[in-house]
Amino acid sequence: MSLKRVLGASTALTLIAGASLAQDTTITIATVNNGDMIRMQGYTDQFTAETGIGVEWVTLEENVLRQRVTTDITTNGGQFDIMTIGMYETPIWGANGWLVPLDGLSEDYDVDDILPAMRDGLSHDGTLYAAPFYGESSMVMYRTDLMEKAGLEMPHAPTWQFIREAAAAMDDPDAGINGICLRGKPGWGEGGAFITVTGNSFGARWFDEDWTPQFDQPEWAEALNFYVNLMNDYGPDGYENNGFNENLSLFQQGLCGMWIDATVAASFVTNPDDSEVADSVGFALAPNSEGVDRKANWLWAWALAIPAGTQQADAAQTFIEWATSTDYIELVAENEGWANVPPGARSSLYENPDYIAVPFAQTTLDSINAADPTNPTVDPVPYVGIQFAAIPEFAGIATEVSQEFAAAYAGQQTVEEALEKAQAITTEAMEAAGY
Amino acid sequence: MARAVTTRRKALNTAIAWTIGLLIFFPILWTILTSFKTEAVAIANPPVFLNFDWTLENYRVVMERSDYMRFLWNSVIIAGGSTVLGVIIAVPAAWSMAFVPSRRTKDILLWMLSTKMLPAVGVLYPIYLLCIQLGLLDSRIALVVILMLINLPIIVWMLYTYFREIPGEILEAARMDGASLKDEILYVLTPMAVPGIASTLLLNFILAWNEAFWTLNLTSVDAAPLTAFIASYSSPEGLFFAKLSAASTMAIAPILILGWFSQKQLVRGLTFGAVK
Numbered sequence: 001m002s003l004k005r006v007l008g009a010s011t012a013l014t015l016i017a018g019a020s021l022a023q024d025t026t027i028t029i030a031t032v033n034n035g036d037m038i039r040m041q042g043y044t045d046q047f048t049a050e051t052g053i054g055v056e057w058v059t060l061e062e063n064v065l066r067q068r069v070t071t072d073i074t075t076n077g078g079q080f081d082i083m084t085i086g087m088y089e090t091p092i093w094g095a096n097g098w099l100v101p102l103d104g105l106s107e108d109y110d111v112d113d114i115l116p117a118m119r120d121g122l123s124h125d126g127t128l129y130a131a132p133f134y135g136e137s138s139m140v141m142y143r144t145d146l147m148e149k150a151g152l153e154m155p156h157a158p159t160w161q162f163i164r165e166a167a168a169a170m171d172d173p174d175a176g177i178n179g180i181c182l183r184g185k186p187g188w189g190e191g192g193a194f195i196t197v198t199g200n201s202f203g204a205r206w207f208d209e210d211w212t213p214q215f216d217q218p219e220w221a222e223a224l225n226f227y228v229n230l231m232n233d234y235g236p237d238g239y240e241n242n243g244f245n246e247n248l249s250l251f252q253q254g255l256c257g258m259w260i261d262a263t264v265a266a267s268f269v270t271n272p273d274d275s276e277v278a279d280s281v282g283f284a285l286a287p288n289s290e291g292v293d294r295k296a297n298w299l300w301a302w303a304l305a306i307p308a309g310t311q312q313a314d315a316a317q318t319f320i321e322w323a324t325s326t327d328y329i330e331l332v333a334e335n336e337g338w339a340n341v342p343p344g345a346r347s348s349l350y351e352n353p354d355y356i357a358v359p360f361a362q363t364t365l366d367s368i369n370a371a372d373p374t375n376p377t378v379d380p381v382p383y384v385g386i387q388f389a390a391i392p393e394f395a396g397i398a399t400e401v402s403q404e405f406a407a408a409y410a411g412q413q414t415v416e417e418a419l420e421k422a423q424a425i426t427t428e429a430m431e432a433a434g435y
Numbered sequence: 436m437a438r439a440v441t442t443r444r445k446a447l448n449t450a451i452a453w454t455i456g457l458l459i460f461f462p463i464l465w466t467i468l469t470s471f472k473t474e475a476v477a478i479a480n481p482p483v484f485l486n487f488d489w490t491l492e493n494y495r496v497v498m499e500r501s502d503y504m505r506f507l508w509n510s511v512i513i514a515g516g517s518t519v520l521g522v523i524i525a526v527p528a529a530w531s532m533a534f535v536p537s538r539r540t541k542d543i544l545l546w547m548l549s550t551k552m553l554p555a556v557g558v559l560y561p562i563y564l565l566c567i568q569l570g571l572l573d574s575r576i577a578l579v580v581i582l583m584l585i586n587l588p589i590i591v592w593m594l595y596t597y598f599r600e601i602p603g604e605i606l607e608a609a610r611m612d613g614a615s616l617k618d619e620i621l622y623v624l625t626p627m628a629v630p631g632i633a634s635t636l637l638l639n640f641i642l643a644w645n646e647a648f649w650t651l652n653l654t655s656v657d658a659a660p661l662t663a664f665i666a667s668y669s670s671p672e673g674l675f676f677a678k679l680s681a682a683s684t685m686a687i688a689p690i691l692i693l694g695w696f697s698q699k700q701l702v703r704g705l706t707f708g709a710v711k
Contacts, residue, residue: 028656033670038500056656059667064651071652075563077572079655189671244672249478252674264672274475274674 025315026054027081030069032062032302035267036134036342037084040323043331047322053315062189069307073098076309081316085130085305087121087373091390093305094129100306100313102128102320109321113346118301121373121384130303131324134264135344137367138197138297140284141251141269142258143277146170146177156366157285157295160201160226163258167234170257179234181256182227184409185243188395192402193298193387194260199223201288201296205377206389206426211435213426215401215419224415226289228408240409252276260286260296263367266360267339283363285370294378298387299371301345344368397429463687469680470494477677493681501664503685510660510689512575513650514643517582518636521590524583526632529594530620534603544595547588555585555648566653575658578650582643589642590635597631598624630703637694637701644690661686 031037037059044055058080060068069083073093085093093099105111111119111128118132140163142154150169155162167179183194196206202223205214214220231239234257236250244261248268251259252275259265272278286297304323306316322328326348332341338355343364349355350365376386383389388398401422408418469477471489497503532540562581563572571577601624609623625632647662654663668675668682694701 030655033667033673033675035673041500058655058659058663060651060663061666061669062671064666068652071559071563075560075567077563077567079572245670245674248674249480252475253478253480255480262672268673276475 024054025052025312026056027312027315027319028056028058028079029082029084029304029319030058030060030065030080031084032065033059034264034302037302039332039336039340040133040328040342043328046331047319051315051318051322053318055319073307073309078307078309078311080307081310081312082304082319083307084133084302086303087299087301088385088388088390088395090122090130090303090305091124091384092392094124094127098308099129100308100310100317102131102306102317104317105131106321109325110348113326113348115345115347115368117299117368117371117373118345121299122301122303130301130305131320132301132303132345133324134342135299135301135368136262136264137299137344137364137371138194138261138286139263139266139363139367140258140260140286141266142166142282142284143170143254143256143280144282145277145280146257147282154282154284156363158287160230160287160289160296163260163287164226164230164234167230167257171234176255178236178250178256180230180258180260181236181242181247181250182231182239182260183243183247184231184240184406185246186240186399186403186406187243188388188398188402190243190402191240191406192398194296195224195227195402195405196387196398197286197296197298198227200294200377200386201286201292202226203289203292203294203378205379205381207381207383207430209380209382211382211430213423213430215423215426220419221415222289224405224408224419228415231409240406262300263344263360263364266364270339270359281359283360285363285367292378294376295370297367297371299368299373300387393429393433397426400425400429463691466680466687467684469677470684472677472680474674474677477680478674493677494685496678497668497681497685501667501682503664506659506661506664506686507689509575509654509658510644510662510686513578513582513658513660514640516575516579517586517643518639520579521583521587521639522594522632522636525587525590525594525635526620526625528591529598530624532591532595533598533601534606544592547591551585551588559652562649563653572653573655573658577653578658578660581649581653582646585646585649586639586642590639593635593638594628594631597628597635601627630700633697633700634703637697641690641694 041057041059044057048054065084066089069080069085071077072079073083090099094101114132115135118135119128122128122130122132140154140158147154147166147170150166152166152169154166158166163180169179170177171179183191185191199205199220202219204217204219204223208214236242236255242250244265247256247259247261248265250256251269254277266281266283269275269281270278286295288295304320306313306320310316324345326346329341329346329349333354338352339358341349341355343349343361350361355361371386373384373386381389383391388394404413404418404421404425407413408415468484470493471491472483472487473490473492476483476487532544566572566577569577605627606619606623609619614623645662647666650660650662651666654660665679665682665686668679
């Protein structure tokens with residue numbers, strides 16, 4: 001009896017929900033739990049009031065979101081009208097015909113205002129498939145007070161050699177201060193991303209033009225040895241387990257002299273509510289090894305895309321135009337201040353004197369401009385992407401490779417062994433994939 | 436002398452039991468404590484245990500941002516529906532295996548259990564496609580059926596174990612008194628197995644409540660339960676441990692309270708076979 005009631009009630013509720021959806025246009029958006037995204041959810045009522053389009057949010061953890069939207073888009077499930085995806089997925093999904101091209105955006109939207117690096121990274125064959133909601137690169141965040149105490153001055157564009165010197169000078173184990181904090185956590189988007197851009201800045205690359213893996217080349221050995229020695233000498237204990245959030249926590253508590261990570265972290269470490277060192281943080285471009293013309297900075301955007309299976313592409317595009325417009329940026333600035341607007345997507349934001357006065361704005365822009373996803377390494381490569389290669393196989397391979405590297409960080413194997421395994425893993429996977 | 440040793444041993448056993456109990460409970464306690472901290476205190480090093488300014492701010496933010504009651508209602512329907520449906524199917528199955536076993540009963544039981552050995556992700560795409568075809572994506576009905584099927588082997592096994600402890604002669608006597616098969620199961624077997632059925636219900640309700648693969652992958656808006664509610668507070672860029680803890684506390688509170696009030700029943704049911 002109770003089962004009948006339960007099933008009956010749930011069926012009735014489903015029908016009622018279905019009927020109410022049919023009356024108005026309501027779009028469903030899958031997104032991640034990032035500060036800027038959550039803030040956008042707060043302004044949804046304004047969008048609905050302006051357009052009459054209702055919005056349902058499905059907020060998920062990044063990895064769950066990736067699995068969820070990938071399942072849905074590959075099966076044409078039609079669960080979402082807008083998906084929040086990144087620079088890695090966009091060109092691959094666009095090439096597969098899984099996304100609606102954003103080539104019919106209105107004139108008011110001013111698509112040319114999107115930062116060129118972002119537009120290139122979110123396009124395939126010159127067609128834009130996702131609009132950036134916010135973009136980021138990576139940069140050096142450092143303690144100005146410790147730097148001064150050490151008698152050093154951080155240049156706007158430091159080298160790795162200077163970073164090591166500064167880490168040595170700021171390292172103070174007795175006070176619990178680590179000279180430098182960097183990502184080591186396995187995962188292609190965590191430690192994998194960081195070591196890939198570090199490799200770029202030493203002249204290394206993932207593949208040559210024939211898709212042959214390059215971990216047996218001296219540039220990778222130099223890059224990985226440098227990283228491991230730097231972190232073993234001046235990094236925190238157990239750094240092989242640290243990702244963005246762990247390092248953010250260490251830096252905010254004043255336990256790191258320097259931290260090289262996403263530009264979006266700048267607003268967290270300078271927020272006095274959460275950070276003990278908010279008043280003494282400086283910013284510089286990500287480093288490169290002396291004589292190498294590539295920096296260890298990446299490029300990423302959380303962008304809004306329309307899956308090809310949606311029945312409400314027009315309403316979805318209306319939302320995307322609203323959420324990634326200059327008007328939206330002004331709306332947030334008006335209510336919450338310029339430091340809280342979504343950064344890194346539009347050129348006009350960096351021409352605004354109010355925004356450029358924010359301490360980290362200029363370095364963020366310079367970092368984004370210094371990143372070129374179509375030309376990420378010293379030697380030519382057949383792929384697009386800086387901290388990744390935009391091919392479907394990359395995520396799996398890079399996660400495995402980063403696990404081998406993390407084992408070297410933990411001292412479970414040597415750098416040479418880790419590189420040998422990385423070469424073998426990548427070669428096998430690429431051959432199996434038919435490259 | 437013997438009495439003293441027994442008392443000392445008793446005290447020792449109690450101390451060990453409490454230590455293990457506290458160790459198991461500590462992560463939950465820490466989550467609850469963190470939910471009352473500010474984000475800055477939540478990540479403080481060394482960690483702060485009790486000496487902080489307690490705040491309800493995280494709960495306020497979570498309640499403001501999410502429709503908690505909708506997630507809770509979905510969890511109740513999905514966990515409750517799948518458990519009840521599972522028991523309705525499992526009682527006759529366990530009865531036949533316990534009282535009229537065939538040569539293949541043991542094999543069937545093992546085969547049923549072997550379905551639990553397949554990683555869920557292995558059948559994600561077939562199930563997802565089936566749900567699309569049947570129009571059941573993001574519906575509670577799909578999850579009730581799927582979670583019932585996932586837990587069915589455990590339910591059958593548990594009930595089979597309890598039923599085997601009941602003397603077959605009692606059922607035989609009922610039959611001799613003219614009880615039909617339905618009467619035998621409903622009015623003779625079931626009342627005698629109430630502790631076992633109750634603990635099976637409780638355990639499977641908890642398993643279904645905490646299931647976080649299918650409930651995340653097959654829902655979006657309408658059928659999303661509390662597991663989706665928690666997942667929405669985990670962040671790759673930004674420290675929201677205190678809010679995540681508040682969301683987790685709100686998600687586990689109902690099941691924790693249920694477990695607390697029914698622990699006697701649960702323990703009795705779980706040890707039913709052992710003390711016979």
